[in-house]
Amino acid sequence: MDEEPLPDETKLTRSKQHWASVRKFITGTPRHGDDRLPPGQHLVRDWPVLDLGRQPAVAVERWRLTVKGLVARPVTLDWAAFQALPQETRRTDIHCVTTWSRYDNEWAGVATQSLLDLVEPRDEAAFVMLHGYDGYTTNVPLADFAADDAVIAHGWQGKPLTREHGGPARLVIPHLYFWKSAKWISAIEFLGADRLGFWEVNGYHRRGDPWAEERYS
Numbered sequence: 001m002d003e004e005p006l007p008d009e010t011k012l013t014r015s016k017q018h019w020a021s022v023r024k025f026i027t028g029t030p031r032h033g034d035d036r037l038p039p040g041q042h043l044v045r046d047w048p049v050l051d052l053g054r055q056p057a058v059a060v061e062r063w064r065l066t067v068k069g070l071v072a073r074p075v076t077l078d079w080a081a082f083q084a085l086p087q088e089t090r091r092t093d094i095h096c097v098t099t100w101s102r103y104d105n106e107w108a109g110v111a112t113q114s115l116l117d118l119v120e121p122r123d124e125a126a127f128v129m130l131h132g133y134d135g136y137t138t139n140v141p142l143a144d145f146a147a148d149d150a151v152i153a154h155g156w157q158g159k160p161l162t163r164e165h166g167g168p169a170r171l172v173i174p175h176l177y178f179w180k181s182a183k184w185i186s187a188i189e190f191l192g193a194d195r196l197g198f199w200e201v202n203g204y205h206r207r208g209d210p211w212a213e214e215r216y217s
Contacts, residue, residue, distance in 0.1 A: 036093060036103065037101055038213070039210075039211070039213055040099055040213060040215075041095055041100065042099060042100060042101065043100075043102070044100045044101070044102055045102070046102075047165065048096070049165065050096070050098065051134065052134060052135075052136060052198075054134045054135075055163055055184075056132075056134050057163060058133050058163075058168055060168050063078070063082075063169070064077065065082060065152075065186065065187070065188070066186065066187040066188070067115065067118075067187070067190075068188075068189050069125070069129075069189040069190035069191055070121060070192055071119040071121050071125070071190050072119065072120035072122060073118065073119050073120055074119065075118065075119055082110065082154075082169070085110045086111070088108075088111050088114075088151065089107065090109075090111075090149050090153075091104055091105065091106050091107075092105055092107065092149050092172065092174035093105065093174060094172070094178050095177055096177065096178045096179075097177040097179055097215050101210075105157070106158065107151050107155065107156060108156075108158075109151045109153035109169065110151065110152045111152075112150040112151065112152065112171075113146060113150075115152065115188070119190075121142065122190070124192045125142055125190040125192060126142050126191070126192060126193070126194075127139060127141055127142055127191040127192075127193065128140050128141075128142055128145045128189065129189040130171055130185060130187075130197070131182070131187035131188070131189065132166075132186055133185075133186045134184055136182060136183070136197075136198055137182075137197035138179060138180050138182055138197035138198065138199065138200065139194055139195055139200060139206065140173060140176065140180050140207070141194075142190070144173055144176055144180075147173060147174075149174050149175070150172065150173045152170070152172075152185065154167070154169045165183070166182075166183030166184050166185070167184075169184075169185055170182060170184065171185050175210075176207065176209060177205075177208040177210055177214070179199050179208065180208050200217070203217055205217055
């Protein structure tokens with residue numbers, strides 16, 4: 001199943017572009033120590049749904065994850081091959097750039113470190129571009145992608161990940177703002193130099209560290 005072209009602008013995308021232009025939500029008071037809640041964030045109990053106006057329906061029978069670019073062993077995994085990789089759980093917080101945070105999310109899936117072991121990034125690989133079935137892209141440094149708690153998740157709170165939240169599988173990089181955790185993941189591309197994704201082109205930070213309030217470029 002190929003990626004779809006990005007939809008026309010939605011009210012949300014227009015709003016978020018405006019927020020970037022005026023640097024909305026920036027407090028200028030970074031937190032220190034081991035505080036769980038980054039500056040400018042508030043806790044929620046539900047899980048808000050944010051997307052680009054499209055929620056692709058990707059059946060597991062047709063789902064594929066292509067890993068390409070600067071790797072020794074490029075691979076395309078179908079659902080059975082993905083499930084055959086070591087399966088792990090992670091319990092993490094998530095922090096959205098729109099200022100909500102949710103604690104203690106339990107994910108089931110494949111740790112990104114297991115995927116790195118499979119494909120072996122080449123020495124010159126330094127960044128990763130993530131692609132979604134909805135046409136979405138976002139860039140992250142390889143070091144962030146390889147974090148101990150990063151996972152390609154297919155389960156949340158003991159149940160399969162729902163379509164609205166990026167199912168059948170999405171990336172989760174908990175220590176970055178959640179726009180970096182691409183939904184409906186279809187491809188992972190290893191790069192030698194950084195390349196901007198969708199929101200990064202539209203005024204958002206290249207990395208997105210919540211504790212440093214790296215909301216915007």
